[in-house]
Amino acid sequence: MRTTLIALGALGSLAAVLTACSGGGGVASTAPATIASPGAAASMNPNQVINNFTGPSSQVTVSIKVPARVAPPAGLNAKMKALYGSWEKDAHLRSMRNTSPSASIRALGAQIHDYATSIRQSTGRDPTFISSNTASMEFVLSSGTSVLVDAVNNACNTSSCTATFAVPVGSGYTATIYLYDNCDFLIGAGSTANVTVNAGNNSPLLITINGVVAHFNVTSTATTPFIADPTQMQNFNLNIQALDWDNNVITTPGVLLDSNFDQITGLSIAVDAADVTPANPPVTLLPNLSFAPVPYNFAGTGTEATVDWTATEVHGGQLVPSFNTQGNAQGTDPGTLTITDVTPTLQWVNSNNYPQAATLATDPQLAGGGTIGSTAIEYINFPTQQNTNTYDIGLLETIANYPGNVTITATGCAGIIGAFPGAATPYLTFASSPWVMIRMASSATSAGVCDLLATDGAGRTAELIFNVAQSNLTIQNTARTH
Secondary structure: OOEEEEEEOOOOOOOEEOOOOOOOOOOOOOOOOOOOOHHHOOOOOOOEEEEOOOOOEEEEEEEEEOOOOOOOOOOHHHHHHHHHOOHHHOOOOOEHHHOOOOHHHHHHHHHHHHHHHHHHHHHOOOHHHOOOOOOEEEEEEEEOOEEEEEEEEOOOOOOEEEEEEEEEOEEEEEEEEEEEOOOOEEEEEEEEEEEEEOOOOOOEEEEEOEEEOOEEEEEEOOOOOEEOOHHHOEEEEEEEEEEOOOOOEOOOOOOEEOOOOEEEEEEEEEEOOOOEEEOOOOEOEOOOOOEOOEEEEEOOOOOOOEEEEEEEEEEEEEOOOOOOOOOOOOOOEOEEEEEEEEOOOEEEEOOOOOOOOOOOOOOOEEEEEEEEOOEEEEEEEEOOOOOOOEEEEEEEEOOOOOOOEEEEEEEOOOOOEEEOOOOOEEHHHHOOOOOEEEEEOOOOOOOEEEEEEEEEOOOOEEEEEEEEOOOOOOOOOOOOOO
């Protein structure tokens, strides 16, 4: 957000720059010509002025410059809707209908809100696509708890909005500006106290427009999903952004406000996984209103299905008068991040596409046998023992590019298998063709069963059970002794 100059007096003017209302989070904001602005609804009067004062008056001219919209990161809009559901039903978000101090203007906000909802329901498009800019500006001049002037101007265009209002002559006033998007949601607010209005020209007044945070967006530089294996430990950062209702990243000057108008002075991060630990727990709010990256370490020793982070605001004091606090007890939506934590497996697979049913006398027949305990089982049947061919059987780690070794040991295979790589061998040797080379023995004199047990450096096991000189493959899902 940017500072705003308000000139008090007939000749006054002002210029300000602030973050634009987005078109709905990463999607172009140009709408079809058939969709009208919510302010165009026949039952609405988008420009309202309420004067609650008598006596001498002067004038205030308020002008705000709105720059072109910068699209949020791709996919952010979908992520936020998945986390929080329909924005029109999000009760914690500030809007004109629960911010303005005047009942008639709150009713106007409700009309805008309902009209925007009808656009979404009838067209399938979010009404914030209509404009990429701030849609409405509300100016409030108050004395203590008494509201003297409450005015809404809906004349914002692609670059600015400007309006002039009559204000009472006097001193000790508080001037407040609220900025809304097309759905009546509040995206910026600011105020200043001890304002004096003279009967003639007045010195410009400086008001900082602060961004109102709707959500915290938490992302990670981690390689995901997490793999529950010590060989997959990694250091990574959490990155956190404060977003307004339209998924714009809020920047300086100014401060971050929650929906109760309390200043957000920092964040705390909670993580639910014992094997993910922060190297630097505090989350530092930097002068430009961004958050310093938070370093973490993943040890790879946990077994939880998911790892979840939650960012929660730390706030200071209220900065903007809150004349009406209806529906805002929840504050700001906390940011959430979930990363899947995968328990890895080692398994034998039919990488060479041998038939699932024997078609030749020497063809192997393969079928998966599930697991026995924590060991993945694969069965392979050779109808005849008179076989001297070499076969390639795949061995798969569910960890991409697993860096460790795999050792293959045999039980009861004398005379059935003539050769296999029994010594500890780098897994990547087996990760692609020709995979594990197994040569059948020509000296087999009787039918039999043998097991090849593959074990990796982390202790994961996979068993390949041979049945030789059997016409059909019979799978026995029973525990075996190695």
